[in-house]
Amino acid sequence: MPDTDRSSSNPFDRRTFLTRTAAGLSAAWLTSQWPAMVSAATHAHSAVANPAAAKFEFFKPEEAAEVEAIASRIIPSDETPGAKEAGVVYFIDRALVTFASDSQSAYREGLEEIRTILAEKFPGATKFSSAPPEQQDAVLEALSSDNQHMTASRRNRPNSPSQPFFETIRYHTIAGFLIDPDSGRRGNKDGVGWKVIGRENSHIFQAPFGDLDKNYPGWQPVDSEKK
Amino acid sequence: MTDDKARYQPSDEVDFVIIGSGAAGGILAKELSTNGFRVVVLEQGPYLTESDFSHDEIKILQEDLLTNHPKLQPNTFRKTPDEKAKPQRVLVYGRAVGGTSNHFTANFWRFHEIDFVERSKVGPIPGSTLVDWPITYADLEPYYTKVEWEVGVSGLEGASPFDPPRSKPYPMPPLPTKSNGVLFERAARKLGLHPFPAPMAILSQPRAGRSACVNCGFCLGFGCEVKAKSSSLASMIPLAEKTGRCEIRPNSYVHKIEIDSRGRAVGAVYFDSKKNVHLQKAKAVIVSANGAETPRLLLLSASKKFPDGLANSNGVVGRNLMLNSGGISLGVFDEQLNDYKGFAVSRILHDFYELDPQKVGFYGGGGLDARFDMTPVNFAAGAGLPPNTPRWGKKFKDAIAHNFTRTVEIFSHGTSLPKEDNSFSLDPDLKDAWGLPALRMTYKDHPDDIKLAKWLNEYGLQILDAAGAKQKWTYPIEEQQFAVHLLGTCRMGADPKTSVINSDHRTHDVKNLFLCDGSSFVTSGRGQPTLTIEALAFRAADRITALAKRGEISA
Numbered sequence A: 001m002p003d004t005d006r007s008s009s010n011p012f013d014r015r016t017f018l019t020r021t022a023a024g025l026s027a028a029w030l031t032s033q034w035p036a037m038v039s040a041a042t043h044a045h046s047a048v049a050n051p052a053a054a055k056f057e058f059f060k061p062e063e064a065a066e067v068e069a070i071a072s073r074i075i076p077s078d079e080t081p082g083a084k085e086a087g088v089v090y091f092i093d094r095a096l097v098t099f100a101s102d103s104q105s106a107y108r109e110g111l112e113e114i115r116t117i118l119a120e121k122f123p124g125a126t127k128f129s130s131a132p133p134e135q136q137d138a139v140l141e142a143l144s145s146d147n148q149h150m151t152a153s154r155r156n157r158p159n160s161p162s163q164p165f166f167e168t169i170r171y172h173t174i175a176g177f178l179i180d181p182d183s184g185r186r187g188n189k190d191g192v193g194w195k196v197i198g199r200e201n202s203h204i205f206q207a208p209f210g211d212l213d214k215n216y217p218g219w220q221p222v223d224s225e226k227k
Numbered sequence B: 001m002t003d004d005k006a007r008y009q010p011s012d013e014v015d016f017v018i019i020g021s022g023a024a025g026g027i028l029a030k031e032l033s034t035n036g037f038r039v040v041v042l043e044q045g046p047y048l049t050e051s052d053f054s055h056d057e058i059k060i061l062q063e064d065l066l067t068n069h070p071k072l073q074p075n076t077f078r079k080t081p082d083e084k085a086k087p088q089r090v091l092v093y094g095r096a097v098g099g100t101s102n103h104f105t106a107n108f109w110r111f112h113e114i115d116f117v118e119r120s121k122v123g124p125i126p127g128s129t130l131v132d133w134p135i136t137y138a139d140l141e142p143y144y145t146k147v148e149w150e151v152g153v154s155g156l157e158g159a160s161p162f163d164p165p166r167s168k169p170y171p172m173p174p175l176p177t178k179s180n181g182v183l184f185e186r187a188a189r190k191l192g193l194h195p196f197p198a199p200m201a202i203l204s205q206p207r208a209g210r211s212a213c214v215n216c217g218f219c220l221g222f223g224c225e226v227k228a229k230s231s232s233l234a235s236m237i238p239l240a241e242k243t244g245r246c247e248i249r250p251n252s253y254v255h256k257i258e259i260d261s262r263g264r265a266v267g268a269v270y271f272d273s274k275k276n277v278h279l280q281k282a283k284a285v286i287v288s289a290n291g292a293e294t295p296r297l298l299l300l301s302a303s304k305k306f307p308d309g310l311a312n313s314n315g316v317v318g319r320n321l322m323l324n325s326g327g328i329s330l331g332v333f334d335e336q337l338n339d340y341k342g343f344a345v346s347r348i349l350h351d352f353y354e355l356d357p358q359k360v361g362f363y364g365g366g367g368l369d370a371r372f373d374m375t376p377v378n379f380a381a382g383a384g385l386p387p388n389t390p391r392w393g394k395k396f397k398d399a400i401a402h403n404f405t406r407t408v409e410i411f412s413h414g415t416s417l418p419k420e421d422n423s424f425s426l427d428p429d430l431k432d433a434w435g436l437p438a439l440r441m442t443y444k445d446h447p448d449d450i451k452l453a454k455w456l457n458e459y460g461l462q463i464l465d466a467a468g469a470k471q472k473w474t475y476p477i478e479e480q481q482f483a484v485h486l487l488g489t490c491r492m493g494a495d496p497k498t499s500v501i502n503s504d505h506r507t508h509d510v511k512n513l514f515l516c517d518g519s520s521f522v523t524s525g526r527g528q529p530t531l532t533i534e535a536l537a538f539r540a541a542d543r544i545t546a547l548a549k550r551g552e553i554s555a
């Protein structure tokens, strides 16, 4: 039965935090963790709907087609959804008028560079999006940089402003694929990215979490383990 | 919002102005207002609440909703004092009411007895300014207990054979065991070690009107939406405000402590959100702005009377910076661990807390824990993947699809030896958005710290091996250039020539100026400093209250 009354007597209905709860979560557990008195004071994990009508705010349609084609080589669609199904191009489009507005020229110049590499490598080819996948990969190969090793600062703040274009679009593609689908950034449409990596689309979980803690008897002092 | 919250005018001379509302500042505000004093807390960041928090990785990690902002307050870095520092982000700290306690991981270890007396035990260490604390573990023990019960810590008494004595058990049982905790425990025991349930500043049961952890999975870096993480915001600030004597004033960026002709502090000068300047008058000033911003503020407060910065007649302010050494090793397993669910850490071990320098060839010690603290974007962007994983394309996608639910991190945290040249200071050229000199970090690890990090990291790999990891690797151990633990820069000490504050947290130079936060540390412990920061804050509140009641502050 559809839940029509959002302010029904069930205290949890008021919280969109719970619009997506993991399967098997017990209401008794939830109530015991989260007394109703807290629920009034704390907040709802607000689910911001992704706008239904797909409209671009920054890209021209030709540019969007190129960006979508690049993103689709970074996270391809195969048996499972890829960047295309997750709506990554819409995420990037929104990004370029919001948090990544200082990357606008990097995108314009980057797309230009990609066209140049494509034409040099494959005379006659003009559009990345209409090139065959092998050619597309060859272009990205030429554009991409070496593996960067991890440092504490890169781990904490992965996207640096002064990086090459490939790094920027790679980061944006990953973010558009795996961002919280409720963040209102038009990425990870319907949570498909999380599905691919096996993250349940919930913000509340109850133990046991995984294979090993399922049958774990609980912590015992070392001595009692000795036979 | 209730009406009985205190509101003061800047011209009202309150009893205390506290600068910073973080781990230490929140406790001081609650304790001093409860003790009957009139308190204004000036916090540079906004007053966010649970309803402003978010699991949007862009908002949190790219736009720094909760944290210091590199564009507004840029930093510079150099390794040694003879270099010119270059612009570079050197740190992350919380810049909002609640400070860094809002978004921290919440590992919550006590210091051990050794941490207060290392210098007497090991003797001098070349290249280090290591000294003993003027207080001992026994002095601080009642306050550790106070933090655990009042702020809220989950854990299991007696589970670690290496634990220092305690006067009371934990107020709550440990959080649930994660799969990585099970795997860590089994492997460590195979190696003859003593893993135990991690003490965490996260509620495992509802308490004081706050929720227990609901295992949301966005813990490190994020604010807790159900008040389960024991931040100052969730635990202390509401109690301070409830007294009706404490005003928390957000968006108030203090840039000078005002001093009168007698050399006494008269208040704090700050920019409001419109960049208008005010002086909040107070009988005494307490700085709890953290191990980076506290020394910076003292240096910014230089005047004719104090030309080298306030409380800095001996030049020690900003020096002896310690970040905690350590490393990260990772492994991939066949089992579906799903450690993205929940808080970060459920098992740790302290077998290596006091390594024997004769055996290992360096001084130091540390702890190891099993965790998973990576968010989906951060994980896939590179933090969680083996070094030779293709960075895009089908193989990349396959790797994130397989590994996200099967990866474990082993973190080590350990000693940083204090060095005179490791410091926070004012950059001579770069300015922040208010025109104030930017924070400059100078840091080069003591060679023993690097050796320790490598040693602990190797052990992390052994544990992953014993646990049956299918693949394992480590982040390279390099000299540190990025800080999250900010310690030692206004160290406590009995000797006014080599320290900035005495054991009452009072500056040696200015009678009514107190400093209490990570900057007060004398040694680094083995990582996870915040329980000690908070114990110090509870103790400082007692000392300051006693001084005030005896009329020894304003007289």
Ligand SMILES: Cc1cc2nc3c(=O)[nH]c(=O)nc-3n(C[C@H](O)[C@H](O)[C@H](O)COP(=O)(O)OP(=O)(O)OC[C@H]3O[C@@H](n4cnc5c(N)ncnc54)[C@H](O)[C@@H]3O)c2cc1C
Residues within 6 Å of the ligand: B019, B020, B021, B022, B023, B024, B025, B042, B043, B044, B045, B092, B093, B094, B095, B096, B097, B098, B099, B100, B101, B103, B104, B105, B106, B107, B108, B109, B220, B221, B252, B253, B254, B255, B288, B289, B290, B291, B293, B294, B297, B484, B485, B486, B516, B517, B518, B519, B527, B528, B529, B530, B531, B533
């Ligand atoms: C990502 C991360 C994870 C961490 N995990 C752990 C952990 O698991 N365990 C642990 O023990 N520690 C951890 N820490 C460290 C811990 O958070 C800090 O040690 C602790 O919060 C420091 O407390 P503090 O009182 O010294 O300062 P803070 O909590 O940083 O508070 C200082 C406050 O002062 C304000 N302020 C600064 N300058 C001014 C000014 N000029 N005017 C007005 N206000 C000002 C700041 O905005 C801030 O709110 C972590 C830190 C980070 C960044």
Ligand code: SF4
Residues within 6 Å of the ligand: B202, B212, B213, B214, B215, B216, B217, B218, B219, B220, B222, B223, B224, B225, B226, B227, B228, B229, B342, B343
């Ligand atoms: S994991 Fe638990 S403590 Fe951490 S933010 Fe989520 S609910 Fe809060």
